[in-house]
Amino acid sequence: MDLPVMPPVKPMLAKSVARIPPDMQYEAKWDGFRAIVFRDGTEVELGSRTGKSLTRYFPELVEALKGRLPERCVVDGEIVVAREGRLDFDALSERIHPAASRVRTLAERTPASFVAFDLLALADESLVDLPLTDRRALLTRALAGVTAPVHLAPATTDIDVARQWFEQYEGAGLDGVIAKPPTLRYRQDERAMFKIKHERTADVVVAGYRFHKSGPVVGSLLLGLYDDRGTLQHVGVCAAFAMKRRAELVEELEPLRLADVEGHPWAAWSDESAHETARLPGAPSRWSGKKDLSWVPVRPERVAEVAYDHMENGARFRHTARFRRWRPDRAPESCTYAQLEEPVRYDLAEVLGSPA
The missing domain is CATH 3.30.470.30 (DNA ligase/mRNA capping enzyme)
Known part of the structure; x- marks a missing residue:
C-alpha cells in the first residue's frame, strides 16, 4: 500500500x-x-x-x-x-x-x-x-x-x-x-x-460499587432499575468523581455495605449462565479480558439521580452515566424503566436516503 x-x-x-x-x-x-x-x-x-x-x-x-x-x-x-x-x-x-x-x-x-x-x-x-x-x-x-x-x-x-x-x-x-x-x-x-x-435524567437504585484502581475509594457506582416483574436489573455505572468525593462515597455507603453477596438481587453475578436471563454486573466479555470485575454489594436502598444520553436497546445506559445528586425522597422500588423517555422511532433509511 x-x-x-x-x-x-x-x-x-x-x-x-x-x-x-x-x-x-x-x-x-x-x-x-x-x-x-x-x-x-x-x-x-x-x-x-x-x-x-x-x-x-x-x-x-x-x-x-x-x-x-x-x-x-x-x-x-x-x-x-x-x-x-x-x-x-x-x-x-x-x-x-x-x-x-x-x-x-x-x-x-x-x-x-x-x-x-x-x-x-x-x-x-x-x-x-x-x-x-x-x-x-x-x-x-x-x-x-x-x-x-x-x-x-x-x-x-x-x-x-x-x-x-x-x-x-x-x-x-x-x-x-x-x-x-x-x-x-x-x-x-x-x-x-x-x-x-x-442528555436526560433518571432516578436509579445504587446497589453496589467497585473500588478505584488507586485504592479503597469508590471507582464506580453500580446502578439498577426495576423491570415490570419487580426484578432489579443492572443498567450501568457512574464513575466520574473527584478523588475527595470518591472517599466520601465509601463513608456514605458504609451503613448499607453487606458482608457478602448472599441475599442481594445480583447474588448470581459470578455465575456466567445467570447473565443469559438477567442483567447483572460483571458480565464476562472479550472486552473485559482479565480485568477484575468484583464489586462491593450494598443494600439497594439509596436512590440517585443520574444524567444519561440514551439507552442501548432500551435495557441499559449506552455510556457511563453522570451522578447528579442523591434522592432521599424517592423509594427504590419506584425506580423503574417506566420513567425513561422513549424517543420516537425514526427509520434509519430516512437518515441515509437509501435502504439501510
Whole structure:
C-alpha cells in the first residue's frame, strides 16, 4: 500500500457543547466504530480510533469498499450495524471476535455498513490541509451514486435542519449532532469539532460499587432499575468523581455495605449462565479480558439521580452515566424503566436516503 496518507491515522475528534453552534457544517453523530479506510487498488485497511486494525472483523465490508470507493483514497467514517431500521451497537460489538469462523458467520447474519463523512486523500493527493468545505465537495463527487452498504453521510449548513435532525434521528439510534467549522483542516487526534448529545435524567437504585484502581475509594457506582416483574436489573455505572468525593462515597455507603453477596438481587453475578436471563454486573466479555470485575454489594436502598444520553436497546445506559445528586425522597422500588423517555422511532433509511 502506497498512499499520500498512510496508516495509522488518529481521527479528528469532537468536544461536547450544550447547544448547536451557528455557522457550521452539521452532520449526524453516528453510534458505531470510528474507522479510517485506506484503499489502494485491491488493498483495503480499516484503521480504528486506537490505530489497531479492524479489517479482519468485517470481511463483507472490505469487499463492498473495493467496489464502491475510488481506486486510491483515504476516507474517514463510521462502521455501523442496523437492525429493524435503527442502529444496534450491541450487534456491532459482537463482530469483534477472535474466531475466524464466528467472524464469517456474523458477517452474514449482521452485515455492517460504512458511513463516509470526510476525505483525507484522493489518488496521489493529500487533502488534510484543505478546508472542510473543499474536502466535503470532493467526497460528495467521489461517492456520487454510491450504493449500500457504503453511504455518504448527510450534511447541511442550515442550523434549523440540524436542530430537526437532533430531535428526529435519535429514533433511529443516532447519538446527536456533530458541528464542524467550514474552514477546518483535518487535525489528527485533536478535539477540533463539536458534539451535541441528548442528555436526560433518571432516578436509579445504587446497589453496589467497585473500588478505584488507586485504592479503597469508590471507582464506580453500580446502578439498577426495576423491570415490570419487580426484578432489579443492572443498567450501568457512574464513575466520574473527584478523588475527595470518591472517599466520601465509601463513608456514605458504609451503613448499607453487606458482608457478602448472599441475599442481594445480583447474588448470581459470578455465575456466567445467570447473565443469559438477567442483567447483572460483571458480565464476562472479550472486552473485559482479565480485568477484575468484583464489586462491593450494598443494600439497594439509596436512590440517585443520574444524567444519561440514551439507552442501548432500551435495557441499559449506552455510556457511563453522570451522578447528579442523591434522592432521599424517592423509594427504590419506584425506580423503574417506566420513567425513561422513549424517543420516537425514526427509520434509519430516512437518515441515509437509501435502504439501510
